Amino acid sequence: MDEPVRSPRRGPFRTADVARESGYSVQQVRDLERLGVIPPAARSSNGYRSYAPLHVHALRAYRGLAGAVGPVVARQLLAELRTGTITEAASAINEVHVRLAREREEALRAQQALRTIRAEADTPEFERDSEQDSDAMTITELSRALGVRPSTLRFWEQEGLVTPERVTSLRARRYDLSAIRAARVVTALRSAGYGVPAVREIVGSLHQLDGMEEAGRVLRERLDQIALRTVGLLRAGADLAAVVTAAQESAEAPPPEADVRK
Structure with a gap:
């Protein structure tokens, strides 16, 4: 102490x-x-x-x-x-x-976003839509939904954070629900101040049972660090x-x- x-x-x-x-x-x-x-x-x-x-x-x-x-x-x-x-x-x-208060608010928003994603993943509608893939998005639609630029999504793709499908003869990007979910997690973590390597590690674990829990743990640690810096x-x-x-x-x-x- x-x-x-x-x-x-x-x-x-x-x-x-x-x-x-x-x-x-x-x-x-x-x-x-x-x-x-x-x-x-x-x-x-x-x-x-x-x-x-x-x-x-x-x-x-x-x-x-x-x-x-x-x-x-x-x-x-x-x-x-x-x-x-x-x-x-x-x-x-x-x-x-x-500045510290702003970082805290961003981490809290990211935490809330993860809760929302987790809640959606537990619904029967999500499982059914995942099978039917009826809610896939284009890069323009997804960028608008997330509030980021299409170039940001392309950068995340280059860094291995979000992987869309490629469809049509023009190879236009198409994001299924799994990619949309990953993109939302990336948005939440990046807005909380995490660098690409840390985000890549978390996104890589999303297919595991504890993937969301790991993302939540990282954000809790972030909030604890901000609290210590404030004190x-x-x-x-x-x-x-x-x-x-x-x-x-x-x-x-x-x-x-x-x-x-x-």
Whole structure:
């Protein structure tokens, strides 16, 4: 279980102190300073680094942001927080929360789509139509039904995600109920953010008895991951506020008096 959030003690800090307070190793602290995650440390006359509490706050904030949106975006965001206005900072942090909420909604919609597909597959009508194949669709009809472009369906075919039949002398595509079902699962998983390799693995198991269960398990794991990322971002809230506040105070501080001596 994670430790409760606590304020760092007063500085100045050595590199080892910052590592202990932030939960990173000494080498990671140096690497993250080099990458610009934290401002450069002050240097003493003998070359030793000297850090302030703000560096600890920035490192803790980075941990939460990196878990929520990835390390590259987290580095960019922290740089913006240290240089932007408080309004810009609040907007940037809010956008991260919105992004996580959007991912969660997409996963929930995909989960609901799978429930609908499973319910349809359990009906006598589905079994009868599967035998008669009366509800087959053309690529245009299926793309409209799914809300995707025909080119997307062709790409999924190239990647082995959905396999239509080929009919007529013009070799026009025709999707039977099995292909339609696979296409709906692919749409649900892709909308939830899953890459082609993961989707291919799930679609490949659809002919098995546990195929739908596997797809459902993947989406449940996705929702759990989003929840953990959200909690991590919430835990970083106090440290993010400290970074933003320090940037605001620095921006509002009066400039040092100019030396007018000749």
